[in-house]
Every structure is written in structure tokens, then in C-alpha cells.
Amino acid sequence: MKVTVKLIGPLVYAAGFSEKKVRLPASASAKELLSRIGLKKNRPTIVTRSGKSLAPADALKDGDRVVIAPIYSGG
Amino acid sequence: MKGWTGHILRVNLTNKSFKKESFSEEFAKTWIGGRGFAVKILYDELKPGIDPLGPENKLVVALGPISGIPAPNTGKAVVAAKSPLTGFYGDGNLGTRISEQLRKAGYDAMIVEGKAERPTMLYIEDDKVEFLSADEVWGQGTYATNDWIYKKYGRGVGVLNIGQGGENLVRYAVIRSLEGRSGGRPGMGAVMGSKLLKAIVVKGTQPLPSADPKAMKELGLGDLKKVGAMDKKTGWSIQGTTGILAWCNEVAALPVRNFRKTSHGDAWNIDGERVNAARVATYGCPTCTMRCGITIHDKEGRESELDYENVGLLGSNLEIFELAQVASLNYLCDDYGLDTMSAGCVLSFYADAIERGAAAGDFKFGDAARAKELLRMAALREGKLGNLLADGSLRMAREFGHGSEAYAMQVKGLEVAAYNCKFIPGQALAFGVSPIGAHHREAWIIAFEIKHTTRESYGPEKAAKVIELQRIRGGMFETLVGCRFPWIELGWPLDNYPKYFNAATGLDWTLDDMYKAGDRIYALIKLHYLREFPAATRKDDYPPAVWFDPSNADAEGPIAGRCLEADKYDKLLQHYYDQRGFDERGIPTKELLNKLGLSKEAAAAEKYAKLSERAGQPQAAK
Numbered sequence: 014m015k016v017t018v019k020l021i022g023p024l025v026y027a028a029g030f031s032e033k034k035v036r037l038p039a040s041a042s043a044k045e046l047l048s049r050i051g052l053k054k055n056r057p058t059i060v061t062r063s064g065k066s067l068a069p070a071d072a073l074k075d076g077d078r079v080v081i082a083p084i085y086s087g088g
Numbered sequence: 089m090k091g092w093t094g095h096i097l098r099v100n101l102t103n104k105s106f107k108k109e110s111f112s113e114e115f116a117k118t119w120i121g122g123r124g125f126a127v128k129i130l131y132d133e134l135k136p137g138i139d140p141l142g143p144e145n146k147l148v149v150a151l152g153p154i155s156g157i158p159a160p161n162t163g164k165a166v167v168a169a170k171s172p173l174t175g176f177y178g179d180g181n182l183g184t185r186i187s188e189q190l191r192k193a194g195y196d197a198m199i200v201e202g203k204a205e206r207p208t209m210l211y212i213e214d215d216k217v218e219f220l221s222a223d224e225v226w227g228q229g230t231y232a233t234n235d236w237i238y239k240k241y242g243r244g245v246g247v248l249n250i251g252q253g254g255e256n257l258v259r260y261a262v263i264r265s266l267e268g269r270s271g272g273r274p275g276m277g278a279v280m281g282s283k284l285l286k287a288i289v290v291k292g293t294q295p296l297p298s299a300d301p302k303a304m305k306e307l308g309l310g311d312l313k314k315v316g317a318m319d320k321k322t323g324w325s326i327q328g329t330t331g332i333l334a335w336c337n338e339v340a341a342l343p344v345r346n347f348r349k350t351s352h353g354d355a356w357n358i359d360g361e362r363v364n365a366a367r368v369a370t371y372g373c374p375t376c377t378m379r380c381g382i383t384i385h386d387k388e389g390r391e392s393e394l395d396y397e398n399v400g401l402l403g404s405n406l407e408i409f410e411l412a413q414v415a416s417l418n419y420l421c422d423d424y425g426l427d428t429m430s431a432g433c434v435l436s437f438y439a440d441a442i443e444r445g446a447a448a449g450d451f452k453f454g455d456a457a458r459a460k461e462l463l464r465m466a467a468l469r470e471g472k473l474g475n476l477l478a479d480g481s482l483r484m485a486r487e488f489g490h491g492s493e494a495y496a497m498q499v500k501g502l503e504v505a506a507y508n509c510k511f512i513p514g515q516a517l518a519f520g521v522s523p524i525g526a527h528h529r530e531a532w533i534i535a536f537e538i539k540h541t542t543r544e545s546y547g548p549e550k551a552a553k554v555i556e557l558q559r560i561r562g563g564m565f566e567t568l569v570g571c572r573f574p575w576i577e578l579g580w581p582l583d584n585y586p587k588y589f590n591a592a593t594g595l596d597w598t599l600d601d602m603y604k605a606g607d608r609i610y611a612l613i614k615l616h617y618l619r620e621f622p623a624a625t626r627k628d629d630y631p632p633a634v635w636f637d638p639s640n641a642d643a644e645g646p647i648a649g650r651c652l653e654a655d656k657y658d659k660l661l662q663h664y665y666d667q668r669g670f671d672e673r674g675i676p677t678k679e680l681l682n683k684l685g686l687s688k689e690a691a692a693a694e695k696y697a698k699l700s701e702r703a704g705q706p707q708a709a710k
Contacts, residue, residue, distance in 0.1 A: 019338060022331030022360055023323030031361060032572025039158040056322045056579070059539045064646025066539045080338040083322070084539065086576030087507065088329045088396055 014039050014075035018050060021082035028052050037073065044069035046079060059084050089113040090299035091153040092121070096129075099210060099217060099410035101283050102202030106217040108194070110443030117595075118685065120605050121152030122569035123562070125197050126168035126179055127612045129688060133199075136619040136696060138173040140275070141257055141282040145202035149186065149248065149288070150197040150567035153592045155186030157296055159308030160315045160580065161571035162588075163187045163374030167248070171274035171283075173259040173480050174501035174525050177616035181566060182263060182271025183373025183531075186246030192292025204284040204654045207235075222286035227252065229423035230264040237289055240301075246290040249424030252465045254281035258478040260430035260503070264422065265372040268381050273427045274502055274524055277434060280497045283300040286661060299594030307591055311584060313514030316377030318578045325370075327360030328380035334359040336400070336507065340646045341534060343405040345453055347634065348498050349643055350508045353411040354487060358399050358527075362411050366409070378573060386415035387456075394418055397528070400506030406439070406453055414551045415457035423568050424467035430480060434466070435459055437481040437496050446490040451474070469520075483517040483616025494633035499526035502615075509635055511647040514550035516631040521554065521674070523562070524611040526631070531557035533575075543647075546656040549661035563606015564678035566598075595699070613675040614691040615686075618675050622697035629661055629674045671700035678702070 019032045035042055035049055036067065043060050047069075049086045052058075062082045094116075099106045119128045126148040138144040148168045155162055165186045171178025190198065193214050198208075204219070207226035211218040223231045227620045230251040237247050246265075253261035254277030261277030262270040263562035280286075284422040298304045312511035319325050320354065333355065336342040340350035356362070363382055363597035371393055372379025386392040402421070403414040406434060421428045451458050465474035476484055482501045485492035502525020519530040541549055551668045565572045574580035587619050618624055634640050635652045642648050669680035679702040692700055 021335045021338070022327050025361060026323055027327055041438070049107055058337075059535055061538060064538070065543065076444065078338075082338075083331070083334045083336045084535045085335060086536065086574075087332070087528050088573075 014041070014073070015072050016046065016075070016077040016079055018046065019078060019080045021080065022085075023082060023083060028044060030044065040072045041068040043071050045075060046073060047081070048088070052069060052081065057084050058082060089116060090217055091297055091595075092116045093191060093194050093196050094654070097198040097212065097217070099198060099200050100202045101200065101204040101219070101285060103207060104219045106342045106681050108215065108252050113662060113663035113677070114139065115340065118605070118608070120602075121155070121196055122166040122181070123168070123179055123566035124609050126149040126166055127177060127609050129197070129199060130168060130177060131169065131612055131616060131692075138170065140170040140175065141278060142485060145170050145278050145279055145282070147200040147276065147283070147285075148197060149190065149200075150569070151187055151191055152567055154568045154570055154588045156191050157308055157588070157592060158299065158305055158312065158375060159588045160311050160574045160584075161376050161378070163376060164269075164569050164571055166569055167263050167272040167276045168565060169276055171277040172278050172472060173275040175194060175564050176273025176620040177613050178276065178377075178502075178524050179705055180262070180272035180274070180276060181569060182265055183269040183376070183571070184248060185244065185374055186245055186263035188296070188374060188570070189246035189290040189292045190295055193290055194292065194294055194295050195331060198286060200283065202283065206596055207287060209282050211288040212288070214293055218415060220338055220548065225546070226255065230425050231423050233287060234264070239285060241289055241291065242263050244291075249287035249421055250277040250280045251467070253425040255276055255286075256467060257281055257468045257511070258426060258466060258469070259480045260427040260434070261425050262427045264425050268383070268422060269373060270422065270427065273430060273527065292570070298592050299642070300591060304591045307658050308588065312375065312377055315574045315578065315580055318379040318580065324577050325378050325380060326330065327364050328382050330360035330363040330382065330394060330399055332360075332396050333399060333404075334361070339538060340510075340642065340664035341505050341508050343513060345407055345497065345508055346405065346440035347504070347508050347510070347632070348440070350510055350647065350695065351405070352404055352409070355404050357409040358403045358411045358414055363394055363399065367410060371456070373571065376571065378578065380573065384415050385412065386419045387412040388416055390419050392416065392419040393422070397506045397706055398432070401436075405432050405436045405506070406458050406459060408454060409461065410456065417456065417463065418428070420463045424463065426463065426467060429505055430503040431463060431466070433497045434477055434481050434484065435462055437484060438462070440495050441488050441492055444490070446488045446492045494637070497632050500524070500628060502526050504632065506621070507532070508532060509631060509652070510640070510642070511650040511652065511683070513546050513652060513657060513660055514554065514636060516652055516657065517550060517664060518554045518557075520629040520631050520661065521664055523610055527575065530562035546660040548663040548667070551660060551667050554664060555667055558610060559606040560605040563609060564602040567602075567605060567609065567636055603685070606631045608686060611681060611684055611686060612689060614670070614674070614676055615689055618693055619696045623696075624673055624675060626658070626661060626672060634635070638644070666703065671703055675699065697699070
């Protein structure tokens with residue numbers, strides 16, 4: 014399956030891309046996606062799909078748009 | 089008493105006099121500084137009902153025991169007065185060298201009273217205060233005024249100044265400093281303008297007060313370096329605050345079209361990636377190693393310093409997605425000395441009102457050229473329309489009628505910051521109960537709501553989180569006085585701040601001591617409100633009505649068909665009141681006030697309105 018990954022803020026520079034499609038095995042989890050894109054864990058992140066938080070074990074679906082952001086605090 | 093200078097400078101513009109006054113150790117320990125000093129001074133010295141733009145109002149500039157010391161992000165000052173926008177206590181903070189210079193001159197705060205006969209600049213150097221003519225720069229913007237001051241005194245002095253917005257009493261005029269710093273959203277710039285006070289310049293020559301200067305320096309400088317290293321490691325300041333725009337767009341929290349929509353397909357044009365790519369300079373406050381003032385060239389080629397709030401409210405909220413044009417609107421606000429957030433909400437409300445048929449006019453969403461003209465008209469109060477725009481969205485709504493108040497994006501008169509809470513109940517509560525109106529500074533819990541609870545929840549955990557953050561953000565940081573960014577954005581541990589405070593004062597305080605002082609300050613701001621509005625009700629703590637309107641729900645996207653629910657919001661509000669010890673009007677009870685050591689202040693408030701003895705026993709207004 015393919016999911017779209019959107020990175021936010023400094024994660025763009027850490028991973029070297031802003032948005033891209035990633036091919037994953039069917040029912041892969043959010044955790045597997047994170048390891049696939051090689052994002053270094055140098056700060057906590059919030060992972061969302063359709064505006065709701067995803068836990069590491071949550072299964073992804075084909076066509077998902079997954080947003081990974083630092084945990085902002087609203088300035 | 090160590091860590092404080094122990095003195096306040098009182099300046100009277102009417103008779104050009106000044107006085108160096110002492111304050112007690114008890115006052116210092118009760119109110120700490122900054123916002124705490126300002127709230128207490130204005131409560132004791134302002135009579136309720138005075139005209140905020142009259143000579144009876146007083147402007148307080150207040151610092152705290154860590155202001156200006158070499159430690160992470162201490163280069164800030166609090167400015168406060170009775171607000172011409174909201175009609176009660178208002179304040180704000182801004183980065184300025186005043187934080188260091190005023191304390192080196194021997195003062196922890198200054199109070200400006202009266203009204204000058206002619207446009208005036210105050211020059212303060214230690215025990216000397218000069219009342220100088222500002223005729224030469226009256227009518228000029230903040231950039232020209234700042235340059236004029238720097239030419240006279242050099243760049244090392246502390247400066248506060250206003251632009252045409254403050255001079256013309258625009259109710260959301262701010263005070264400005266340095267290259268791009270603004271503070272005092274609820275019209276503190278207009279209060280300066282009402283006094284014909286164009287600028288305050290301060291130079292101090294004495295050492296900063298500190299219990300142990302050597303230890304303080306070692307601790308503070310070492311930590312400054314550590315915070316700088318954390319910023320580099322995380323990359324936070326690459327996009328600074330503008331990084332959050334893309335996230336808000338993804339999770340349906342972005343203000344679009346006067347907050348009617350929560351995301352937009354063109355928002356990427358003005359996001360943090362584009363801002364960083366367009367960067368031509370970076371500015372920051374004194375003693376800061378995570379400088380957030382990303383500066384780009386605007387449409388006219390001028391340098392404009394951006395942050396998220398102004399891109400959100402002057403960009404997506406107006407459906408203007410050309411970054412250089414957004415920067416132009418931001419530049420104009422900064423030069424006129426207008427609050428970018430209120431200005432953005434005022435313009436979006438005007439376009440919305442025209443669309444609804446509630447107001448006449450030719451301004452449409454997306455029209456950057458007309459938006460520039462309207463900002464000028466507001467700043468100069470040109471004609472009927474300029475005067476209307478200059479008074480803020482709540483007064484405009486009352487003028488327009490036709491149910492317009494529901495679409496004025498404000499709470500208690502202060503416009504909402506750039507977070508669309510159409511379906512974010514906890515942040516809607518944070519705006520509702522922010523003690524000075526809808527400011528994001530007091531509490532911001534959107535990430536908590538999405539990650540640690542659910543968006544749908546109206547439970548007590550959200551009220552608890554709002555209170556926790558109010559104590560830290562609106563309480564501790566505003567009194568010490570320092571910037572919250574190292575903690576909120578980088579995770580710099582909070583317990584460092586009592587360490588700085590203790591090193592400066594020689595005391596042995598904990599975070600809980602700081603929070604108690606914060607609770608005292610929030611309670612006293614509520615008493616300010618009650619004295620001015622004795623008929624206060626819990627409805628005053630509601631966010632804009634349009635967020636509760638199902639017909640305004642998003643048609644598509646993550647929160648399609650959802651909006652806030654009034655009965656559930658009211659229960660969330662009650663959770664907040666219960667946890668705070670407030671009555672059903674949202675006013676502190678006598679029981680709480682006594683516990684916080686505010687029995688005298690409570691008695692003073694009861695001259696204007698009854699207080700409840702304890703929670704669950706609301707009293708009708710007199």
C-alpha cells in the first residue's frame with residue numbers, strides 16, 4: 014500500500030523532504046512508517062491522521078495521509 | 089532584599105515631575121515582578137470607570153527579578169494599563185533592552201501618569217529623568233522613530249515607542265521596541281498615545297541587583313549556551329513559530345476566511361518552509377539564543393519580521409496566500425504600531441460582514457491592495473470607516489447590528505489569536521478564560537488535546553491542563569519576567585526558573601511558590617474585571633458564538649460536520665471554575681481570595697459588586 018507522509022517544521026530538514034508517498038506492506042503500523050522514513054528521534058513528535066492522533070501500533074490504510082510534527086506549544 | 093532594586097520610578101507627564109519610590113520586601117515576595125507588580129499597582133491606583141484614554145489612566149512598565157540577567161531569554165518587559173479595547177486590566181510583554189537598562193538605572197518598574205502638553209519622549213538615565221520634545225517624530229512610524237532614537241543615543245539603550253496607531257488612539261495599538269518587537273495587544277500603545285508619550289528611552293549604569301552575581305553569571309551563561317545547543321539540535325528556529333502553520337492546516341485549526349474555514353489548499357504558500365526560504369535576516373530579543381524574528385522582504389522590498397500569528401491572521405484568515413503581500417501587511421502593522429492579530433481579525437470581520445450584508449463596503453477576502461489601504465485608514469483614523477476599524481471588532485459588530493457579534497472573533501473585546509477552535513474545546517476554553525481576553529499567551533493546549541485526550545472531550549482534564557499552563561505561562565514567566573520559549577518549544581526544564589530566581593534573590597522558592605503567586609495574580613485580574621463590569625456572568629467566558637453554529641461546520645476534512653456544543657462547553661467551563669475555586673460567574677470566591685492573601689483587595693471589590701463566600705454560592709451583582 015501507499016501512504017502520504019507530510020512532515021512539519023524542522024522535521025523537514027532532518028528527514029530531507031517535506032512530503033512524499035511511501036510504499037509499505039499492507040496493514041503496516043505507524044511505528045513501521047516512522048522507521049521507514051529514517052527520522053532521527055531527537056525530539057518528541059505528534060503523529061496524526063485526519064486530525065486525530067495515531068499510536069505507534071495503529072495500522073495504516075492505503076491512501077492515508079500521515080502528518081508528523083514536533084509537539085508545538087502555540088508560541 | 090536582594091534581586092530587586094527595591095525601587096519604582098513614578099513619572100507625571102502633566103507637571104513634568106518624577107519620584108523614586110521604595111517598595112517593601114513583602115510587596116516583592118507577594119507579587120514577584122512584571123505582571124504581578126502591574127496588576128497590584130493598577131488595582132490600588134486606578135479608580136474603576138475611568139476613561140482608559142484619559143489622563144487618569146496609568147501605564148506601568150514592569151520587570152522581574154531575572155529581567156536582563158544573563159540567563160535564557162530574560163530580555164522582556166511587561167507593559168500594562170487599563171485597556172481601551174477591553175475596558176479593564178490589559179497587558180503584554182515584549183523583547184526590549186529596557187529589561188536590562190531600567191534595572192541598571194535602579195528601578196524594577198515605572199509608572200507613567202498624567203498627560204503631556206506636547207508630544208514627549210522620556211529619557212531616563214539612573215536618577216535623571218528628562219522630558220524631551222518628540223515633535224520631530226510625532227506622526228511618524230515606529231521604524232523611523234526607532235532610528236531617530238538610535239541616532240541620538242546609540243543602539244544600546246532601552247526603547248519603547250509607538251507609531252501612528254498609538255498616536256491616533258487605535259484601540260489595539262501596541263508598544264514597539266528593537267527591530268520587530270511588539271507588546272501590549274489590548275491597546276497599550278493607545279494609552280501611550282493618549283498621554284502624548286511617543287517614546288521612553290532608558291540607560292542604566294549600575295550593576296544588576298543579584299544575591300550572588302558571580303554564581304548567577306556562571307549559571308545563566310552556561311544555560312544560555314545549553315539552550316542554544318538544544319535549539320540547534322532540534323532545528324526549532326529554522327522556521328521558528330511559523331512552523332506551526334502547516335500543522336494547523338493539516339489538523340483543521342488554521343484561521344481561514346474570518347475563521348469560517350479551518351484549512352486551505354493554498355496555505356503552503358505562506359508556511360514555515362516558504363518563510364525560511366525567503367529569509368533575509370533574523371532578529372531576536374536580548375539574551376536569546378533561539379531567535380524567532382525571521383525577516384523577509386515584503387512586496388515593496390522592505391524588511392518585515394514575521395511570526396506565526398501575523399502570517400495566520402493577516403494571511404490565511406484574509407485568504408491572502410502571497411507571502412510577500414502578507415509581509416507587507418505585517419510591515420504596515422509594525423510601522424503603524426498596530427497589533428497584527430487584532431488587525432487581521434478586524435479586517436476579516438469587515439470582509440465577512442460585507443459578505444453577510446451586515447455592512448456596506450468593497451473589501452473582499454484575498455484583496456491585499458485594499459487591505460493595505462484599510463490598515464492605513466485605521467491607523468490614521470481616516471473618515472468614518474477608519475474610525476470604525478480603529479475601534480476593534482466588538483465595537484464594529486455592535487455598530488453593524490444584524491447579529492454581527494457572533495462573527496466578531498474576540499473574547500471580552502480582545503481578538504482571538506491564530507488558532508481556529510471550531511472543534512477544539514479545550515483551546516476554546518483557554519481563550520474564553522484567558523484573564524485579559526482571547527490571548528494565546530496564557531494557555532495553549534491543542535497538541536495535548538489531540539495527543540493525550542480526544543478532540544471530542546469536554547472533560548475536567550482539559551480544564552486542569554489550562555490551569556496548569558496558566559500558572560506557568562501567564563503566572564511564572566510573566567512575573568519573573570522571561571520568555572517561555574525555551575521551555576515550551578525545546579523542553580528546557582521548568583525547574584531551572586526557580587533556580588534563576590533563587591540565585592538572583594537568595595531565596596529558596598520552588599515551582600509551587602511561583603504557581604501560588606500566579607494564582608494570586610489571576611484572581612486579582614478577575615477582580616479588576618468585576619469592578620469594571622459588576623454584572624459579569626459566565627457568558628463573558630464564552631468564545632465567539634460562530635464556533636457553536638452547526639451551519640458554520642466544515643463541509644469536508646478532518647472535522648467535517650463538527651463544531652463546539654454549548655451545553656458541553658458550559659460543563660467544561662464549570663470544571664475550570666470548580667478547579668480554580670471560582671463561583672458560577674467565574675469570579676474568585678472570598679474563601680479563595682482569603683487563602684491567596686487578598687482579603688483587602690476583596691473588600692475593595694465589594695464596593696462595586698458582591699463576592700460569593702465560597703464556590704456554589706453565587707451572588708447577584710449589586
